[in-house]
Amino acid sequence: MGEFVESVARIGGREALSRFREEIDVENKADATEKIVDSKDIVTTADKETQRSIIEAIREEDPDREIVGEEEKELKSVPESGDAWIIDPIDGTYNYNRGDSYWMTSVAVVEDGKPIAAANIAPALGDIYVSEPGGTTRNGKEVTVTDHSRPEHANVATTVSPSFGSREAYSEGVADTVRRFGNTRRYGTAQFTLTKVAAGVLDGVVAPGRIDPWDSVAGVHLIEQAGGRVTDFEGNPWRYDSQGLVASNGEIHQDLLRTAAIMG
Numbered sequence: 001m002g003e004f005v006e007s008v009a010r011i012g013g014r015e016a017l018s019r020f021r022e023e024i025d026v027e028n029k030a031d032a033t034e035k036i037v038d039s040k041d042i043v044t045t046a047d048k049e050t051q052r053s054i055i056e057a058i059r060e061e062d063p064d065r066e067i068v069g070e071e072e073k074e075l076k077s078v079p080e081s082g083d084a085w086i087i088d089p090i091d092g093t094y095n096y097n098r099g100d101s102y103w104m105t106s107v108a109v110v111e112d113g114k115p116i117a118a119a120n121i122a123p124a125l126g127d128i129y130v131s132e133p134g135g136t137t138r139n140g141k142e143v144t145v146t147d148h149s150r151p152e153h154a155n156v157a158t159t160v161s162p163s164f165g166s167r168e169a170y171s172e173g174v175a176d177t178v179r180r181f182g183n184t185r186r187y188g189t190a191q192f193t194l195t196k197v198a199a200g201v202l203d204g205v206v207a208p209g210r211i212d213p214w215d216s217v218a219g220v221h222l223i224e225q226a227g228g229r230v231t232d233f234e235g236n237p238w239r240y241d242s243q244g245l246v247a248s249n250g251e252i253h254q255d256l257l258r259t260a261a262i263m264g
Contacts, residue, residue, distance in 0.1 A: 001109060001116060001117040001132065002117045002119075002130050002131070002132040004061065004062075005107050005108070005109055005117045005118065005119045005130070006119040006128065006130045007057070008054055008057045008058055008107050008119075009054075009105050009106070009107040009119035009120070009121045009128075010119075010121060010128070011053055011054060011057045012050050012051070012053055012054040012057075012087070012089055012105040012107065012121075013105040013121040013123035014123070015046075015049060015050045015053040015054075015089075016046055016050040016089060016090050016096070016103075016105055016123055017123035017124060019044075019045070019046040019049070019050075020046070020096065020099075020123070020124060021099050024044045024045050024046050024097075025044060025045045026043070026044050026097055027043050027044070043071060043093065044090070044093060044096070044097060046089075046090060046096065047070070047071050047089050047090050047093055048071050048072060048089075050089030050090060050105065051069055051070070051071045051072065051074075051087060051089040054069075054087050054089060054105075054107065055067060055069070055074075055087070058085055062085075065083050065084060065085055065109075066079055066082065066083070066084040066085070067084065067085045067086075067087065068084055068085065068086045068087070068213055068214065069085075069086075069087045069088070069089075069214065070087070070088050070089070070212065070214045070215075071089060074087075076212075077213070077241075078110060078113055078213050078217070078240045078241075079113070080112070080113055081112050081113075082111075082112065083109065083110065083111050084109070084110050085107065085108070085109055086106075086107070086108045086109075086110060086115075086213050086214055086217050086218065087106065087107050087108075087214060088104075088105070088106040088107075088191065088214035088215060088218075089105060090103055090104075090105065091103060091104045091105075091106050091189050091190060091191040091192065091214070091215060092104060092187075092188055092189030092191070092192055094188060095187075095188050095189060100188070101122070101124035101125055102122075102187050102188060102189055102192050103122070103124065103189055103192065104120050104121060104122050104189060104191045104192050104195065105120075105121045105123060106118075106119075106120050106121075106191045106214065106215075106218045106219070107119050107120075107218065108217045108218035108221060110217065110240075113239065113240060115217050115218070115220065115221035116132075116133065116221075117130075117131065117132050117221070118130070118131045118217070118218035118219075118221040118222055119131075119218065120191050120192075120194075120195045120218050120219060120222060122192065122195075126139075127139060128140075129143075129195050129198065129199065129222055131198070131218075131221045131222045131224075131225040131226070132225065133225065134225065135225055135226070136198050136199075136222045136223075136225045136226040138199055143198060143199045143200060143226055144200060144226050144227045145197060145198065145200055145203075145223065145226050145227045145228040145248075145249035145250070146200045146203050146249045146251075147249065147251060148203045148249060148251060148252065149251035149252065151180055151181050151182070151252055151255045152181070152182045153182050154181045154182055154183070154203040154204065154252050154255075155181075155182065155183040155184075155185065155201070155202050155203050156177055156181045156183070156184055156185070156202060156203055156204045156205060156206070156252075156256065157184065157185040157186055157187065157193050157196070157202050157204075157205045157206075158170075158173065158174050158177060158184070158186055158205065158206050158207065158263075159186065159187065159188075159189070159190045159193040159194075159205055159206075159207045160190050160207040160208065160209060160211055160215065160245075161208075162208065162209065169208075169262070169263055169264065170208055170263055172262050172263065173206065173208070173259055173260070173262045173263025173264075174263075176258075176259045176262045176263070177206070177259055180255060180258070180259060181252075181255070185202065190207060190211060190215040190216060190219065191215060191216075191218060191219045193205050193207075193219070194216065194218075194219025194220060194222065194223060194247055195219050195222055197219075197223050197226075197228055197247050197248065197249070198219070198222035198223045198225075198226040198228065199226070200226075200249075203248060203249050203251075203252055204246070204247060204248035204249065204252050204253070204255075204256045205245075205246075205247050205248075205256075206244075206245070206246055206256055206259050206260050206263060207244065207245040207246075208233075208244055208260075208263050208264060209243065209244065210241065210242070210243050210244075211245055213240045216240065216245060217240055219247075220238060220245075220247065223247050227249075227250070228247060228248060228249055228250060229247070229248055229249075229250040229253050230245065230246070230247045230248075231245075231246050231253070231257075232244050232245065232246070233245075233246060233257070233260040233261070233263075233264045235253075235257055243264075244260055244263075244264055246260050
């Protein structure tokens with residue numbers, strides 16, 4: 001399954017990359033007639049065409065499985081039972097639209113709500129991350145989470161910020177990461193950030209709220225198969241419908257949960 005998931009993600013990644021830094025139409029998801037008011041609300045023709053290319057590739061080999069997708073009329077929630085695809089054609093559309101290379105094409109397969117294979121591709125950077133039970137690879141070579149245990153040496157990130165004007169608790173949580181950990185990052189794309197934990201670039205990440213499955217499931221699978229830990233803000237095993245997400249190498253997880261308590 002991993003090879004097929006990767007091949008589908010590659011097709012989508014090529015489509016998205018072919019339109020990157022080109023003139024494209026941008027809409028507001030909430031109201032296509034209005035100017036963009038929130039970075040999370042934008043959608044481009046590249047998002048739509050990339051999703052269509054992914055779905056077409058899936059349907060050639062797998063005509064019956066459900067598809068959960070960010071754009072257009074695909075399912076917006078993960079089925080409790082059975083198999084399903086979860087796709088995000090461009091995670092980090094705001095970055096993509098600004099010409100920033102930090103964005104990903106994300107594809108995962110779940111069985112009874114649990115991921116069994118995933119691929120996150122960073123087309124503008126040339127990196128391909130794939131996970132199946134037993135391991136995660138980057139460009140064909142195995143990667144694992146770090147073993148850093150001291151917060152003052154840790155490199156952590158926050159992601160999935162609330163809408164503008166509703167960030168008081170989130171801001172306090174971000175401030176806590178600056179005080180508690182050695183280095184902090186924010187990439188502007190959840191899948192990219194989660195993937196960095198799996199690859200050992202980051203030691204952990206905190207994300208408030210209920211994160212859409214296309215922004216999270218693939219990255220969570222990458223982390224878990226790379227030896228990491230992913231929970232909700234209470235420390236319970238994370239699910240696609242959990243409130244809050246804390247992902248780490250396992251060593252600094254309790255420290256991140258303290259930040260989550262402030263942010264949550």
